[in-house]
Amino acid sequence: MSFHEVRFPTDLSFGALGGPERRTDVVELTSGHEERNSPWAHSRRRYDAGLGLRRLDDIEKLLGFFEARSGQLHGFRWKDWADFKSCKPSTTVAATDQAIGTGDGTATGFQLVKAYVSGSASYTRPITKPVEGTVVVAVAGVALTQGTDFGVNAATGEVTLTTPPANGAQITAGFEFDVPVRFDTDHVHVSIATFQAGQAPDVPVVEVRV
Structure with missing residues (x-):
């Protein structure tokens, strides 16, 4: 296409x-x-x-x-x-907005997603068109630096970390998207x-x- x-x-x-x-x-x-x-x-x-x-x-x-x-x-x-946005429209994008994966000590690629939650039900939407320059990422709550610690494919929404996160470490991200x-x-x-x-x-x- x-x-x-x-x-x-x-x-x-x-x-x-x-x-x-x-x-x-x-x-x-x-x-x-x-x-x-x-x-x-x-x-x-x-x-x-x-x-x-x-x-x-x-x-x-x-x-x-x-x-x-x-x-x-x-x-x-x-x-x-x-x-x-990865957050509510009235708030500012933060690196802890959305959980996008859990480290296993090997994987470095993670897809941006946005979760929609209502009560006990939820839906996870893949985000494939992030707005360039708006993506922020954290591992275990510690913010990373784009270009040094991670990169983003703005055409697919995949985040690639420079170093594989430790086993069990939560990877989170914030972003704007189209x-x-x-x-x-x-x-x-x-x-x-x-x-x-x-x-x-x-x-x-x-x-x-x-």
Whole structure:
């Protein structure tokens, strides 16, 4: 799959509608009970990049981005303003935000993840598109230095430590991240309302697996 490591303009994505979706197969039994099953291990997110009444310069920016991605052909990064940090939106990213692994004395590679917890239930989401320069890492609570103690692949979300953590040592990380997406349409309808403003009301975007 072709993916462009470029982010959709954040001034255009701010205020967009969207969020996670799940696929659940529901079978209703003759007794009235249900059997439910999901073939998806991970949720997928959908957004609407459409613009309400905006300056023509904003419309031009949207069209330029769409054309450069060749419609649905190339994926790109999307900032989900409701969920783009390893911590709560109101707090600052810290190296102890998320547990990403436990040392065994040998392994040095660890995937960034984010845990969503509600009561006794939880979901762990792989993070594959961290924002470069925002990742901080700690081993057993001790902060590491990027470039010296660890490196980050911004295209995959894998953290590589210089030295294997000791057996049982917890590896944690904090970060900002984007969602890998593509346009879910090959056409964009634009309406010019005035000589200075227009709108593109429906531009669907869907998360892709990378």
